[in-house]
Amino acid sequence: MASRDEHLTNQTRVLAEEFFAEGSVHKRWEIGQLLRSSRYCEFFEAAERGGKKENALCKKIPFKELDSFQKKNVTSEIQVIKKITRADKLHRCQHIIEVYVNGDDLLMILERLTGEDLFDRLSKAEGGLSEDEVRSHAKIMLEALILLQQLGCAHRNIKPEVFKFSRPDELGELRMSDFSFGYQSDNPNKLIKQLCGTPPYLPPEICRNQFYKPVLADMWSFGASLYVLFSGTFPFGSGDKLDPLFNRIQNAQPSFSGSKWKSISEPAKDLICKLLKKEPEERLSAAEAVDSPFIRYATLRQRFRYAQIKVIAMNRLMQFLVEDAEPTGLADTNEVPSLPKEVLSPKALPAKTETTITEGAAKSRFSKAAGALFTEGSVHERWDVDEKVLGKGAFGEVVTGRAKDNPEVQVAIKNMRLRGVPEEQLALFEGECASLRLLCDMDKSHRLLHAYEVSEHNNTLSIVLELCRGGPLFDRIVKKGTYSEMDAARDLRKMLEDIKFLHSIGIAHRDIKPENFMFTKEGVSQLKLIDFGFAIYSDDPEHMVNDFLGTIQYLPPEIVRRQWYQPKKADIWSLGVVVYVMFSGRFPFGNAMGKNVEMLFQRIVRKEPDFRGGAWVHVSESCKDLVRWMLNKNPRLRPTAEEALKHPWLRSTELSTQSLKASVDELQAFQIRSKFRVALFRMVALRNIGGAIYDVSQQRSSEESSKSTEPKSEGSATEKPADQDVNKPASEETV
Numbered sequence: 001m002a003s004r005d006e007h008l009t010n011q012t013r014v015l016a017e018e019f020f021a022e023g024s025v026h027k028r029w030e031i032g033q034l035l036r037s038s039r040y041c042e043f044f045e046a047a048e049r050g051g052k053k054e055n056a057l058c059k060k061i062p063f064k065e066l067d068s069f070q071k072k073n074v075t076s077e078i079q080v081i082k083k084i085t086r087a088d089k090l091h092r093c094q095h096i097i098e099v100y101v102n103g104d105d106l107l108m109i110l111e112r113l114t115g116e117d118l119f120d121r122l123s124k125a126e127g128g129l130s131e132d133e134v135r136s137h138a139k140i141m142l143e144a145l146i147l148l149q150q151l152g153c154a155h156r157n158i159k160p161e162v163f164k165f166s167r168p169d170e171l172g173e174l175r176m177s178d179f180s181f182g183y184q185s186d187n188p189n190k191l192i193k194q195l196c197g198t199p200p201y202l203p204p205e206i207c208r209n210q211f212y213k214p215v216l217a218d219m220w221s222f223g224a225s226l227y228v229l230f231s232g233t234f235p236f237g238s239g240d241k242l243d244p245l246f247n248r249i250q251n252a253q254p255s256f257s258g259s260k261w262k263s264i265s266e267p268a269k270d271l272i273c274k275l276l277k278k279e280p281e282e283r284l285s286a287a288e289a290v291d292s293p294f295i296r297y298a299t300l301r302q303r304f305r306y307a308q309i310k311v312i313a314m315n316r317l318m319q320f321l322v323e324d325a326e327p328t329g330l331a332d333t334n335e336v337p338s339l340p341k342e343v344l345s346p347k348a349l350p351a352k353t354e355t356t357i358t359e360g361a362a363k364s365r366f367s368k369a370a371g372a373l374f375t376e377g378s379v380h381e382r383w384d385v386d387e388k389v390l391g392k393g394a395f396g397e398v399v400t401g402r403a404k405d406n407p408e409v410q411v412a413i414k415n416m417r418l419r420g421v422p423e424e425q426l427a428l429f430e431g432e433c434a435s436l437r438l439l440c441d442m443d444k445s446h447r448l449l450h451a452y453e454v455s456e457h458n459n460t461l462s463i464v465l466e467l468c469r470g471g472p473l474f475d476r477i478v479k480k481g482t483y484s485e486m487d488a489a490r491d492l493r494k495m496l497e498d499i500k501f502l503h504s505i506g507i508a509h510r511d512i513k514p515e516n517f518m519f520t521k522e523g524v525s526q527l528k529l530i531d532f533g534f535a536i537y538s539d540d541p542e543h544m545v546n547d548f549l550g551t552i553q554y555l556p557p558e559i560v561r562r563q564w565y566q567p568k569k570a571d572i573w574s575l576g577v578v579v580y581v582m583f584s585g586r587f588p589f590g591n592a593m594g595k596n597v598e599m600l601f602q603r604i605v606r607k608e609p610d611f612r613g614g615a616w617v618h619v620s621e622s623c624k625d626l627v628r629w630m631l632n633k634n635p636r637l638r639p640t641a642e643e644a645l646k647h648p649w650l651r652s653t654e655l656s657t658q659s660l661k662a663s664v665d666e667l668q669a670f671q672i673r674s675k676f677r678v679a680l681f682r683m684v685a686l687r688n689i690g691g692a693i694y695d696v697s698q699q700r701s702s703e704e705s706s707k708s709t710e711p712k713s714e715g716s717a718t719e720k721p722a723d724q725d726v727n728k729p730a731s732e733e734t735v
Contacts, residue, residue: 008063009101015078016099019085025100025107031058040070046109056097057112064104073180074106080153080182081110087151089544090564092144094164094177115165115172122160122229131264134229137163137174139295141225143564144176145218145286152188154214156181158221159201160228183214199242200234201225204278207246216280219289223275230268231260235276250278267294296561296605362418363456365426369433370454373440379455379462385413395421396460400467411452414463418456428533429461435507435535436463442505448498449530468528470519474582478668482659485623489655491527492579493645498529499571500641508543508567510534512574513551514581536567543567552597553577553587557633560601569635572644576630583623584615585666588631605633615662622649 013020025031032045035057046056061074078099085095100107118137122129129137141163148155155162157178165172181196191211203220205212227235235254239245254276256269271294277283289295367374375382383401390398396416403409416429436451443450450466470476473491477483495517502509509516511534519525534549544564556573558565580588588609590600609631611624626647632638644650 008104008106012099012101012106015075016082019078019082019096019099021098021100023100025058025098025102025109028098029056029058029109040066046112055112055114057110059108059110061106061108062104063106076184077179077182078108079184080148080151081179083151083153083184084147084179088147089540089542090143090147091173092140092147092175094175094179111166113164113166113175113177115168117165118160118163118174118225118229121165122232128232128260129229131230131268134226134268135295137229138226139290140174141176141222142286142290142295145222146290148176148218149215149286152184152186154183154218155179155221156183156214156217157197157201158218158225159198160225185214188215189213197221199245200236200238202246202249203280204250205280207249213280215285216283219275219283219285220277220280222286222289223272223283226268226272226275227254230264230272231258235272265294267292270294362459362461365430366433366454366456366461369430369437371434371437371441373433373437373451373454375453375455377455378457379413379415379453379464382453383411383413383464395425401464410467410469412465412467414461414465416461416463418459418461431534431536432532433461433463434537435532438505438507438537439532443501447501447526447528449528449532466520466528468518468520468530470521470523470525472515473517473519473527474514474667476519477582477664481664482661483664483667484655484657484659485620486655486657488579488582488623488660489650489652491582493650494527495529495575495578496641496645496650499575500645502529502535503568503571503641506537506539507532508536508538509571510536510547510567511550511554512571512578513554514578517578550574552600553589553591555601555604556635557605558635560604566635568640569638572630572638572641573635576627579627579630580609582667583619583627583660583663585663585669586614615660615666618660618662620649620656622647622652626650 021028028049029046030049032047035043035045037043040061042060044058044060046058048056063071063074066074078096081094081096084093088095094113095111097109097111100109116124125133144163145155145158155176157180162176162178163174164177165174167173183192191213193209193211195206195209197206197217201221201224203212203217206217224235227233236248236252237245254272256264261269271284271289271292274282274284274292275289284292379385379401382404384404384407386400386402388400390400390412392398396414398412398414401411401413403411418426418429421429433454436454439448440451446466449468452464452466453462454464455462471479499509499512509529509532511531516529516531517527518530519527536543536545536547544566546562546564548559548562550559550570551574554574554577556565556570559570577588580586589603589607609628611619611628616624626644626649629639629647630644639647649655
């Protein structure tokens with residue numbers, strides 16, 4: 001017969017699953033001093049022997065001393081936190097590391113959050129937290145609640161104290177902790193009856209001792225927490241006697257009088273009111289709350305501080321906007337790729353931080369990223385470099401060249417300086433090299449842009465690429481003059497197949513737009529996806545990021561909202577915009593420059609694409625259905641590239657061959673407007689930075705003068721070099 005110790009061990013092994021650890025906790029962990037204790041558990045410092053995890057927390061629970069109700073709570077806590085640890089890719093919650101059994105004690109090794117909690121942060125803030133700070137914290141709190149609700153879990157003790165920062169310094173991230181009252185059920189409508197939580201944050205249904213839905217109780221508690229973060233007071237007061245408090249919770253309304261509330265926006269108050277609804281079913285869910293005007297649109301107004309962005313962008317424009325070396329038009333601006341993090345913060349902009357990278361460190365870093373593509377020595381040893389400059393930008397230039405051993409092989413050579421370049425940009429260079437290396441290994445049929453080599457010499461990074469001379473897709477359509485649905489389906493199939501291939505090997509492009517689909521040569525040739533300057537690799541199919549970059553008209557709602565997002569799903573949205581423009585000659589949500597960018601972003605988030613009138617009259621409903629699918633605002637409902645390729649419109653063999661004259665005419669007008677916008681943007685830049693645009697020939701003839709007069713940037717940002725693409729037309733604004 002199994003002993004009591006063996007019975008507890010077996011129970012815990014089944015309960016904790018992969019988090020259960022055999023043997024003694026002391027074999028792997030050094031248990032330190034007692035941090036705090038309660039009636040039912042003690043918390044100790046813990047450090048992994050060998051130093052891999054120096055900051056951990058050991059929660060010791062005297063399991064044999066607990067009654068059946070308390071044991072059930074412990075079981076539920078482990079069920080909840082293990083589900084969270086598996087699914088929490090954004091790391092919005094405290095994670096579990098291991099579970100041990102030591103005699104009659106159950107020991108949980110948890111991630112240790114060493115920073116202060118939100119209530120402490122509020123207490124230390126002179127004059128309280130600002131609305132921007134509360135908004136930022138609230139969004140993270142809601143993201144944690146969304147995760148719980150997606151997993152069928154509830155916290156049941158939501159309050160500012162359970163949200164702690166991972167570190168005590170400014171790098172600390174806010175995370176939900178303490179799942180002692182955690183609840184899990186596969187039935188989202190299941191009602192329970194259990195009095196637990198902290199009295200000032202309890203909802204009316206618990207105060208009445210009624211059956212309730214734990215998820216909806218969490219939303220009330222979040223609303224009460226939000227009230228506290230704004231005002232420093234409880235919405236219904238507090239006190240030693242519970243009956244008067246519970247009576248106020250059930251019958252009173254939260255007050256927004258007083259000097260503190262005068263400075264708080266109406267959207268903030270409205271959100272609190274919609275959370276503190278006495279009727280549980282009328283409360284917002286976490287997903288609805290994160291989509292509220294306070295979190296969503298007010299955030300946009302604060303984040304995109306256009307006056308500062310304008311100063312930064314215009315001061316950098318002299319680096320990006322240059323005259324084309326050929327008389328055919330404007331070179332690609334290749335645009336500011338990412339709104340500086342400082343612009344997204346209410347704090348003042350710091351000075352630009354530059355990175356000093358040594359020759360040896362650069363070679364080691366980029367040879368590792370480029371792998372077999374990396375070649376020792378100077379690029380001039382293997383390639384004859386022409387004087388012809390295709391483009392010049394902030395960190396270098398793109399020139400044409402030929403292979404010394406085979407002059408018929410024409411290439412584009414990107415030479416990018418590394419000295420004094422921001423770390424964010426070095427990371428982009430590194431990501432591009434890694435993506436090109438993977439493409440070189442996997443793309444044996446050369447369906448995408450081909451890279452010949454990567455080298456580093458004298459603190460200059462050189463990437464030798466295939467030269468595409470056939471021009472972009474839209475120019476080819478306009479030049480041809482006729483374009484049918486059958487032609488469009490053929491081109492879209494090729495674009496989707498390229499993206500499907502990229503995604504299948506773990507790469508997301510992150511800057512899908514018409515200019516990045518180029519033909520290899522004039523006449524009949526292959527359409528290729530180019531420009532991997534923003535590309536990112538991950539072997540996790542559900543990898544998520546929160547980088548704010550891309551071309552603004554092609555950004556999906558999740559990026560505009562500054563949410564964590566799957567870059568592969570963002571690629572599909574951007575391609576949907578490309579297809580919409582291809583048929584209509586217009587952006588689905590309008591265009592914008594300067595202060596109108598905020599309105600564009602609001603339309604991207606709110607508005608549905610319009611398929612009425614104009615060139616759309618002549619386009620089939622099946623085609624429109626595919627574009628709507630690709631432009632689904634919910635990324636989870638948006639197709640993958642593989643799913644989109646299975647759409648009936650793309651699989652049909654009976655598509656119309658009749659020319660869509662209206663679409664071609666509109667597309668031609670679109671191309672003209674695009675070039676005019678860039679020219680206008682250049683003119684505005686000249687007015688703002690006092691003639692900072694210069695052409696290539698002037699720069700070559702007076703290089704020293706240019707260096708001495710080059711203005712300094714106002715703030716740090718990740719910059720995409722103007723030499724990123726080859727032979728591309730003038731582009732829209734990129735962030």
